[in-house]
Amino acid sequence: MEAIIAIAIGVLFGSGTWLILRPRTFQVITGLLLMSYGVNLFIFVMGRLWLDSPPVTLEPGFDPTQMADPLPQALVLTAIVIGFATTALYLVMMIGARGLTGTDHVDGEESDS
Amino acid sequence: MSTIDWTQHLIILPILLPLVAGALLIPLNETRHSLKFGINLASTLGVLALAVTLLVLVDREHWPDGIGVYLAANWAAPFGIALMVDRLAALMLVLTALIALAALIFSMQRWSRIGVHYHSLFQFLLTGLNGAFLTNDLFNLFVFFEVMLAASYGLVLHGYNVHRIRAGMQYIVINLVASFLFLIGVALIYASTGTLNLADLGTRVGELHPDKLLFLKMGVTILTLAFLTKSAMWPLGFWLPGIYSSASPAVAAMLVLMTKVGVYAVLRLCTSVFSPEAAAGAGFGLEALLIGGLLTIAFGAIGMLASEDGARMAAYGAIVSSGTLLTVIGFGNPALLTVGLYYLLGSTLATSAFMLVIELVERIRSPGFALLAVTMEAFAIEDKPEEPVGVGIPGTLAFLGLAFAGCALIISGMPPLSGFVAKYGKSHAMLGMTPDAAPVPPFA
Numbered sequence: 001m002e003a004i005i006a007i008a009i010g011v012l013f014g015s016g017t018w019l020i021l022r023p024r025t026f027q028v029i030t031g032l033l034l035m036s037y038g039v040n041l042f043i044f045v046m047g048r049l050w051l052d053s054p055p056v057t058l059e060p061g062f063d064p065t066q067m068a069d070p071l072p073q074a075l076v077l078t079a080i081v082i083g084f085a086t087t088a089l090y091l092v093m094m095i096g097a098r099g100l101t102g103t104d105h106v107d108g109e110e111s112d113s
Numbered sequence: 114m115s116t117i118d119w120t121q122h123l124i125i126l127p128i129l130l131p132l133v134a135g136a137l138l139i140p141l142n143e144t145r146h147s148l149k150f151g152i153n154l155a156s157t158l159g160v161l162a163l164a165v166t167l168l169v170l171v172d173r174e175h176w177p178d179g180i181g182v183y184l185a186a187n188w189a190a191p192f193g194i195a196l197m198v199d200r201l202a203a204l205m206l207v208l209t210a211l212i213a214l215a216a217l218i219f220s221m222q223r224w225s226r227i228g229v230h231y232h233s234l235f236q237f238l239l240t241g242l243n244g245a246f247l248t249n250d251l252f253n254l255f256v257f258f259e260v261m262l263a264a265s266y267g268l269v270l271h272g273y274n275v276h277r278i279r280a281g282m283q284y285i286v287i288n289l290v291a292s293f294l295f296l297i298g299v300a301l302i303y304a305s306t307g308t309l310n311l312a313d314l315g316t317r318v319g320e321l322h323p324d325k326l327l328f329l330k331m332g333v334t335i336l337t338l339a340f341l342t343k344s345a346m347w348p349l350g351f352w353l354p355g356i357y358s359s360a361s362p363a364v365a366a367m368l369v370l371m372t373k374v375g376v377y378a379v380l381r382l383c384t385s386v387f388s389p390e391a392a393a394g395a396g397f398g399l400e401a402l403l404i405g406g407l408l409t410i411a412f413g414a415i416g417m418l419a420s421e422d423g424a425r426m427a428a429y430g431a432i433v434s435s436g437t438l439l440t441v442i443g444f445g446n447p448a449l450l451t452v453g454l455y456y457l458l459g460s461t462l463a464t465s466a467f468m469l470v471i472e473l474v475e476r477i478r479s480p481g482f483a484l485l486a487v488t489m490e491a492f493a494i495e496d497k498p499e500e501p502v503g504v505g506i507p508g509t510l511a512f513l514g515l516a517f518a519g520c521a522l523i524i525s526g527m528p529p530l531s532g533f534v535a536k537y538g539k540s541h542a543m544l545g546m547t548p549d550a551a552p553v554p555p556f557a
Contacts, residue, residue, distance in 0.1 A: 090285050
């Protein structure tokens, strides 16, 4: 399972990196989204991979070593919210830039080549 | 339940006050400009007063060891989020409040009116900056960084034109990617040590298994990359000149402060995680900072020589200043670091002031600029040219000239201003350094 997750994160991050280096804003924002998925998964698995174990329980006498680490789950939740908000902000910028410059190139003008 | 000393609550107020003020400003109509400005000014003055109070309290050792700790919701230290104020943090708070006050007054007549919600964004930027200086938890630091950055995105775009959009798009992408690096770094640090509290991290490093120490080092390296992007170390700082020169001057003055947040975070991380007590990793990465800092100084200096436009020159000035600070941290010598912090104060104030002065100078230089002005009455120059003072130099020009010269003297480190003292102190500390100088001790 670890290997699959690791490969998935690698693929997401790799494609994201390639995409944010592309010249069109749409490609850049897609790249940012893919990278943020990769990062969120990465934070999540940093608390180790657990199966069938609750992060929080009310059951008395539950062995704490059998519980999943709740902190990365809390962290990833915050990271998702913040990432989502900033990506939405970038989307607004993208539309603004398209309207003002008339092109979707990241430099705001077409390159000569 | 023990009662908490009321002074304890002062620590969280520099974060809460601008947050509340910023939120209050949102529903107010944009036409009620003086009211909005008044609230903003009152809140900024309040933050300044709080910062000075904290500095005095910390300096008089009101709290044990001069370190004030605020436990959010009174959770015990490694579990809850702790805020911490020491001399360095309090000093940075005062610096932030001073620059914010100057930038705010500068923007009263003109710059705050060219778009909406300037005042709210300004207060949120203060919230983020103060939070980043005060927090003692890495993930909380990330949250405050994002608050600061989100506000700065809005402020950079304030007064929406093609230049700002173009620069802003790159600025946002760079910072989003830096935030991803930040998160990866934080996740790796958590995975290797099981804590995100900076003070706790420092005590745990010594007992780490070598494999985990390797993980921790990877995490810290990636995290530091995010900070170095903010503080514009070469080759991570190419984004800076474009965005600083296209933002409105009052905002650019605040942005200068934001590079210092990056430097501050690097310093905190170096001193608390790889302190001399943590023998396993003491002094890790300092060499990279030293070389990177020197390259940054060179890059900034070349850029400064090559730039024609004043704001761009000031932006390269900010790069030189961060480069110098990173080099100073990289030496890892306590005496040198003390002088470096003195330099930080002077150079940040001077570079911010430079941003503001340059814009006034440009107003005189090119009359064509006036066409872009939204409010013509903002031009203080226009109603004063017939008042010659002394040998026929108008008072405004003389004042601007002196201010410009003052900033330039501080930035270049010439006597009689503070830049020279800092430069002399640095040279003195460097010459007196033994080759195997002790690594940096943690701050008190």
